[in-house]
Amino acid sequence: MSMARTEAQDSGARQGAGILESRLTRLGREEFARDVWGRTAVLTRGASDFSDVFSPGAVDELISRRGLRTPFLRVAKDGSTLPESSFTAPAGVGATVADQLDDTALWRAFEDGATLVLQALHRTWEPVAELVSALGTELGHPVQANAYITPPQNRGFDAHYDVHDVFVLQIAGSKRWVVHEPVVPDPLRDQPWTGHRAAVAERAAHVAPHLDTMLRPGDVLYLPRGWLHSARAQGEVSVHLTLGIHVRTRYALAEHLMRAALAELAADPSMRRSLPLGTDAPDVLTDLVRERLLAAVADADPAPLFHRAHRSGARPAPLGPLAQLAALHRLGPASPIRLREALAPRLDGARLFTRVGYLDLPADDVAPVARLLDGRVRTAGDLGLPLAGRLLRAGVLVPADR
Known part of the structure; x- marks a missing residue:
């Protein structure tokens, strides 16, 4: 059974509360970490009024007036992504930019049932950037934001899973979400759903969903990575924000540890030595190398690489x-x-x-x-x-x- 939170709340942020509690889940950071984070889908009804963050008017401004280029937008229809050449055009006199968004082409595609995906909104829309920055600081994991604009009675993508956690913020219209438990729990970034198409399709078609619900403006849905989901707009245009949390994992920490250990071995002349001539099988030296590798792992300090990855996972606040x-x-x-x-x-x-x-x-x-x-x-x-x-x-x- 899915978790859902439906208590009434004033649309303003609770004084002194973090983004999780004041805007997304009504759960404090510790409670969210203990009961929800990476464990289960959570639906929060009426979590917040997001009109200060994003709106249909923001969509029109970004597409028609901001001179956006790819890949800040992609277009999907019937589960497939359309080629960029179908919705981009030269910018006109004085700007030798051949791939700016063509608002007329986008209007025609949208009217024909295509979903518009505004990508990396934390780079192009300041209120979203501020929300993303605050949430990333609170969670300690990098966060990015996309917006999905779907015409009535249409879907953008088939059932799939993401390799990052997401918060879905319904901005305008309504959308039906069908959520299933994972076929690959906690997938890594190099384990996308496309490598498990048959299992994903089988579960989506033949297993009862964990959650089948309608999201309306102000609702927030949290999905851990790996949870299957598909969504369809209802009788009006749907606009929702997806906040993607690119989690740092134990596996990533192991990678940092191994890189630090291998750097130590690279500085050892005996480990750089060539294998004997005619060596077809390394069995004779494997025990020695394993012993040296384990010792290097025991002595390695992954902290510098860990902190470097953390710093590179997001950008600082804008600077004029x-x-x-x-x-x-x-x-x-x-x-x-x-x-x-x-x-x-x-x-x-x-x-x-x-x-x-x-x-x-x-x-x-x-x-x-x-x-x-x-x-x-x-x-x-x-x-x-x-x-x-x-x-x-x-x-x-x-x-x-x-």
Whole structure:
């Protein structure tokens, strides 16, 4: 039986609550982690009013006025993706861009029953970007966002599963969702549903669904990776957001551990030696290599690779170059500054790692930089003007309003 939450809630965010509780599930982070995360599908009725995040008007603006190019949009019909050439065209005089979205072609495809998929909305629509950034910080896993716009009585894709967890936020219209339990629990990124088509089709066609429900504006559906799902719009246009959580797994940690161990073995001249001439089977040396590999794994530190992967999994908050230059030019002791958001900062000794690179700090600068990591607004004088200027130039600090 699926979990569903139907308590009434004011459309505004609960003061002091995280994104999970205030906008998506009405569950606090610890409760969500204990009872739901990666375990089961959860439907939350009336979770929030998402009109401040996305809307049908936003769809029209993005398609007709923002000059988007592929791959920021794809088009699907009857379970298949249409070729990009069918909905793109040159941008016209003064812009030698041949693959901008053609709004007329898209209108014709949409009117003919195609689903429009606006991809990577966390890069193109600021309210979605802010929601994604906050959720990613709360979960500790990278998050991205797509929007699916489906005409009445149509579907975009057949039953399938994703290799990432998702939150489905119904924005406009209604859509019927049919959800089945996994055929491949917790699939890795290189284990897509296309490698299990027959099993997916068999379960979707012949096994009773775990959940068969209608999503309406404000409803939120959470699906762990691997859970089968298909959806069909009802009597009006459906718009929903999918927030994809690209989870970091134990397997990925094992990969980091092995890479660190192999790097240690690569520095050992005895392990770089050639096998004897005429060696058809490595049995004689396997025990020795296994022993050295196990010792290297025992000594390896996967943390640097783990943190590097975490930093590369998302982008920092936007930075305006003109505002940044103006802040640098007028920098004074009273200038308000703060740490750039979504930077994933980490101090390791005197080295500051962030999503925009790393900085080696003089010993006297380590303590003031450590204080910055709480994200509070400070003044350049608190840090010292030379350090504040260096961090502004590096894109680590940004100007702040008091």
